[in-house]
Amino acid sequence: MAAAVADSLRQRILNGELPPGVQLRQDALAEQFGISRIPVREALLQLEANNLVKIMPHRGAVVTGVSLEELEDIFQLRGQLEPQLLVVSAMHLTPADIQALRAVASAYSDTLAGGEVLRWGELNRRFHLDLLRHAQRPRSLSILSGLLQDCDRPTRLQLSTVGDMARAEQEHGRILDLCEARRIDEAAAALRAHVEHVGAALVAIYRRVLADA
Template sequence: MPPSRPAQKSLQHRTISSAVAEELRRRIVNGEFGSGFQLRQDALAAEFGVSRIPVREALMQLEAEGLVKIHPHRGAIVSELSTEEIDELFDLRSLLEPRLLEASAPRLTEADYERLNGILQEYSSELRAMHISRWGELNTEFHMVLYQHARQPRSLAVVANLLQESDRHTRLQLSLTQGVERAAAEHAEILELCTQGKIGAACALLRKHIEGAGESLRSYLEKHQTIGAKK
């Protein structure tokens, strides 16, 4: 039985929206569209010769990746991509989070490990489904559950804020640098080391995990912004 006409139209829209998203992503990352630039649906639809529907879908995809922010009255605005901000956020995380894990890991319970394994399973499921908007949320949840028993409320509050601030950077790093599978593998290894009581090794891997994420995103942006500047 041939597919229905609405299904064909839906597939066509997804294909067009993917192409629009790819071109907009290229322009944002290489600096053609700077931070704060307003992406008007009608103008983009006219430029690409498409309807507003695939443009809207493309912008929603870019918002999930952290490249744009959609405001109710202003529309889609290009997010700031600052390597200095990335350095600061990930440097602070690499300093604080291993300390919290070192204090919390010995107190993790069987119920905690069950929850952490559940997060990893859901992460794998969302990875296969390419639900980018969930990657950052699950990453934050995984880290916060690991640190919850540290008994350092001020540091925990700072890290919670840092994770929230770096959420879009995390989604960018995972979606643009093919870092998703590496992140999933490192999360699983950190959890296994904690389970085995190898807390020092788990903290060392956590620091490497955070630093690696920041470095890969910074390198990606620097490379593509340099390419964009030469064009």
């Protein structure tokens, strides 16, 4: 029973229905699920182990996430770092690399269409890192990997609208087309625009959530 509650809450957190900062009260959840508080408490402990909630004294469980300021910082750094790395990496992308990237982009599109929330972040992160893997700058790539991990869950929030899903698919495809055509400066500009759009959309969502809190 605890596992079922944890799975339900996990999905709601990952799809943005329960955004960062929301308090999860054991008594309210027990009533909602029609169970006692014991399995609810166990479910919240499971979510805390997955770093999806933090159990705080006198407040109970609170959904975790990055702050608005951290989010703005993450996307500012990504907007600077990723285009620079692409300029170096794109020159070394082979036809096999492009084909593999298109397969990742296709799988990403399938998960968006199928609502497979848990895989969105994984495939998005893989697409961006594989695109830049030939940059031969391990420290920069390590930093970028951490930034992508930090904005994994917030990005799912941005992808919760059909328009942003379609735009993400189109922008990934456009970046690959430009790389394949060796129009590298245009590809870097397209990547920067993609990152900036996602960041702006997320900041707007966060500000709405804060205004409604």
